Amino acid sequence: MTDYRRLRVALLGAGVVGSQVAALLRQHADELADRAGAHLEIVGIAVRDVDAPRAVDLPRELFTTDAESLIVGADIVIELMGGIEPARTYLLQAINSGADVVTANKALLATHGPEIFEAADQVGAQVYYEAAAAGAIPIIRPLRDSLAGDRVQRIMGIVNGTTNYILDRMDTEGADFADVLRQAQELGYAEADPTADIEGYDAAQKAAILASLAFHTSVPLDAVHREGITQIDASMIESARKAGYVIKLLAVCERVAEETGDEISVRVYPALVPREHPLASVHGANNAVFVQAEAAGNLMFYGAGAGGVQTASAVLGDVVSAARRHIAGGVGVGESTRANLPLLPFGKVNTQYQVTLEVADRQGVLATIATILSEGDVSIATVEQTVADESGDPLARVAADPRGIAKLVIGTHKAQEQNLSETVERLAASDVVDRVVSVLRVEGD
Amino acid sequence: MTDYRRLRVALLGAGVVGSQVAALLRQHADELADRAGAHLEIVGIAVRDVDAPRAVDLPRELFTTDAESLIVGADIVIELMGGIEPARTYLLQAINSGADVVTANKALLATHGPEIFEAADQVGAQVYYEAAAAGAIPIIRPLRDSLAGDRVQRIMGIVNGTTNYILDRMDTEGADFADVLRQAQELGYAEADPTADIEGYDAAQKAAILASLAFHTSVPLDAVHREGITQIDASMIESARKAGYVIKLLAVCERVAEETGDEISVRVYPALVPREHPLASVHGANNAVFVQAEAAGNLMFYGAGAGGVQTASAVLGDVVSAARRHIAGGVGVGESTRANLPLLPFGKVNTQYQVTLEVADRQGVLATIATILSEGDVSIATVEQTVADESGDPLARVAADPRGIAKLVIGTHKAQEQNLSETVERLAASDVVDRVVSVLRVEGD
Structure with missing residues (x-):
């Protein structure tokens, strides 16, 4: 076995993902050492209950309830506890004590990402989070x-x-x-x-x-x-x-x-x-x-x-990356947020819509609906009855429908969300519309 | 404009990809500086003919035929010339003069990869090559x-x-x-x-x-x-x-x-x-x-x-990564090759096959073919005539085919490449086989 440097890895959490990470780190230890250029030694696994049953078999002596002691002196801290606290506090402690951190905690990053990235920037640590979005998929x-x-x-x-x-x-x-x-x-x-x-x-x-x-x-x-x-x-x-x-x-x-x-x-x-x-x-x-x-x-x-083992793959990729960075030296590369683009209010978003209505079956209904849409700056692309009828023009068919209620599916050109929602309200209030069945956006057309 | 450090970028080659890289580096200069944490300044573009027509409009004074002078003092060298020489010599010069290098040169990496990676390891430089496989796809x-x-x-x-x-x-x-x-x-x-x-x-x-x-x-x-x-x-x-x-x-x-x-x-x-x-x-x-x-x-x-601009995207991602690494310090992370797995000889590969034969249409043909396959350790999974006939058993139909020649499509279970190729030779030599039409492997089943 090559005489690699040892890196101390602390694992916080041994749930579905954490237990798989621990198992794979031990099972593939030599292989991972060759790839990382360092031995990845699990120094402990912090859990709430050391005696709780685990999905995989791990030595009992690795478990501890004392996360803070584990973090001190670790080179790499893997946070797989989930939730905001105490995960946030532990991650910040890990960063401030000089560790690189790996996390799959999307809730934490989505709410406290800037605080965590800023803390890492301050000390030159790196935050890895491949597993936080779309599981095993490298994104x-x-x-x-x-x-x-x-x-x-x-x-x-x-x-x-x-x-x-x-x-x-x-x-x-x-x-x-x-x-x-x-x-x-x-x-x-x-x-x-x-x-x-x-x-x-x-x-x-x-x-x-x-x-x-x-x-x-x-x-x-x-x-x-x-x-x-x-x-x-x-x-x-x-x-x-x-x-x-x-x-x-x-x-x-x-x-x-x-x-x-x-x-x-x-x-x-x-x-x-x-x-x-x-x-x-x-x-x-x-x-x-x-x-x-x-x-x-x-x-x-x-x-x-x-999935536990799939997400563990992403976590382990991050652990190997963190180890390689430790060996290479230098400071961490912070997140790129300097574009600082403004957020478009949701009401101003432009999309296509499919609006399904149940309407009264009488003369002039479609004209009324078309007028409401037009006044709302929503342009109609297609109109269909959901009950298929191969003959004639769909618009004509609506008026001619022998039933009391006709079902109309209106496809729009791109329209502004706010205009659309106001228009749907006016449609719902109109006496020719019996019911707004659904309003769905169309993406990827 | 933020007062970023300047990084000197030398570009070798201004073909379909190179000219797009140069254009995008200039067009998005401020945006890329914000992301890289450094100004990416093109110090020159080495080409064979400075007056050759280019796909995009670039200042004439950037062009030079003197690649070696350009490389000296560059922080990042982008090699998009293609081919083995002089690309190999220039990349090694760039590495040895302290630059990180970005290349899309698959021919060079596939033939001289170890030499280039070894040179980079010696001086702590990094080689980036996202564009060398599958173009714009991050792989x-x-x-x-x-x-x-x-x-x-x-x-x-x-x-x-x-x-x-x-x-x-x-x-x-x-x-x-x-x-x-x-x-x-x-x-x-x-x-x-x-x-x-x-x-x-x-x-x-x-x-x-x-x-x-x-x-x-x-x-x-x-x-x-x-x-x-x-x-x-x-x-x-x-x-x-x-x-x-x-x-x-x-x-x-x-x-x-x-x-x-x-x-x-x-x-x-x-x-x-x-x-x-x-x-x-x-x-x-x-x-x-x-x-x-x-x-x-x-x-x-x-x-x-x-595609030029698609591949340029991958090259620019590498350039930004190289810049971030320069700012962060530390040495490059070398390629992981320590697993050093042996190469299985092609003859020992196991795959499924589809073998299409034209055979004589007479009694006992299929028995003869099945015997040849069996003796070659190739196990039959399916046998079909390519001319569809819904009635009867496919094996029976071959014998009963009224034409002089029947077309047989044989699907195999997994078999060894060497066994299969020897078996196909024996089939071709057999007097019941008129012609081996095709032998195709099946993947992804």
Whole structure:
């Protein structure tokens, strides 16, 4: 065995990911030493309960409840506890005691990223967080380094495996949201309390992290517009399919050219994605990040977005990188946030929409609706009845429908979010509209 | 403008990629300075002819024919000349005079990589080469850093845009190889001398680079088994389609568990890829690299594999990384090659095959063929006649075929390359076989 320098690695947390990281560090010790140029010695694993059952077999003497003692003197601290506190305090302690830190903690980075990066800059430490967005998929380094000379225009990411699993099963099986969610919980794809996933909080954290990297701007979590998937039902999925779309929960990070310069928009919502778009074929609990850059063009990164051993792969890549940096010397490279682009208010975002209405079936209805849309600066691209009828003009068919209620699906050209939402309110209030069935944005067209 | 340190950037070569790199460095100077933490000042562009026409408008005073003077005193040297010499000499000079180097030169790295990396290690310089494989797609950093803690099992890459463009058009249009090649040349997707692309030399260089990174082993170019696509004709594409496959030129880098430990196989050939595999939907001149890793599972990286401005994006990412490293201090991190895995001889590779034969139509033919395969240790998985006939057993149909010649498509289980090739020779020599139409490997099943 080569006589490498020893680096002291402290692990905070031994849950699904942490226990896999510990196991792989021990199992592949010689191989990792050859790659890192240093022995990566686990000096301890801080946990709340040293006697709790673990997913993998690890020596009991490694466990301790005393995280602070473990941190002192560690060269590399891996934080896999999750949550804000005490993770934040421990990470800052690690940085201030001279360690490089590796974390998969998206909640912490999305809310306290600037504080942690600033602390690292002060002492020349490095923060690694490949596992904090899209699990095993290498996306942090590509955005942070590979695309550092380019100008990212837009990111569309499927960054939450649970919601993709649910929407994909709804799409392939025609199943209802509640049924699929329950099955997902039984299979371990969704947590007992699924709020963070299905309401888009998890995706919003990842969106903030990706947007910060892509636009060289600290994007605070509360700047991310967020909508979940709980209102998506089987009929919306079916309508989307008929129109050539699939519904995906997307994290969209967009650079928008305004007259006064570029602004950025970061938003999470279920959107209609054309079936021929590469993101449409991301199935099950997988993740994918589609990046459009000025010079590079379209790129896509695909893989497992979660899972203990998959996420451990990303963590271990960071640990090896941290070790190589320790050996190489020099200070850490801070996050690039000097572009400091302003955030476009959500109301000013331009997207295409699909508005589904149930309307009264009588003369002049479509004229009334078209007038409301036109007055709201929302331009109509397509109008369809959802009940297929191959004969005649769709507009004429609406008036001629023999039933009392007609279902109208209106596709818009790009319109401003604020105009659209005001217009939808006016539609809902109009006496020709029986019900606004759904309003979905279209992305990737 | 922030008072950043100035870094002197020397550019060698102003072709399709080089001129874009120079233009973008100048156009986005302030933005790149903010990201790099340093002004990236082009001190000169070395070319053979300063008066040659350029794709983009650049100040004449930047051009020089004196590369060596330019290299002296540069902090970062970008080599985009291509070819082995004088690129190799200049890169070594740059490294030895203290510069970090950025190169897109796959031919040079695939043949002289160890010499260049060793020179960099000696002086603590860093070699960046994100653009050397798969153009704009970030694949070097993911393999080198993000997956450094994992164990890559297998890479399947579509890494040559020209051949993918040709095969894709043959597949979608049923066109012949020669016609599509001529059109590709007219459209600029293929060079006047297309040998490097269509014979797989370009893909083999990239395969050597990817395999070296993935397996932490210096893989010499001559260890890469290479076959081109010139023998692929419209009927083979059509047969593949009927069997649910598409033909792609693949770079396959594989870790093989042998009794004495892991060995690696690196090979480039046209292969049958199942239509549902993510690589099957990589169209046009795009590239994609599919990676299977022990912990991370399946990953895919997709994007533009060539093009001046696309490749410039990857080069500029490297330039920003080099600048950040200069500011941060410390020595460069060398390539990880200590695993030093042995190379599995091509004859020992195990794959599935599809063997298409024209055979005499008479009693006992299939028994004879099955015996030859069995004696060669090649196990039959499927036998099909290519002329569809819904009735009866395929084996029976061969014997019963009313024509003098029957076409047989034999799918094998995994078999050893050497056994297969010897078996195909015996089949060709057998008097029941009229002609061996094609032998294609199946990957990604």
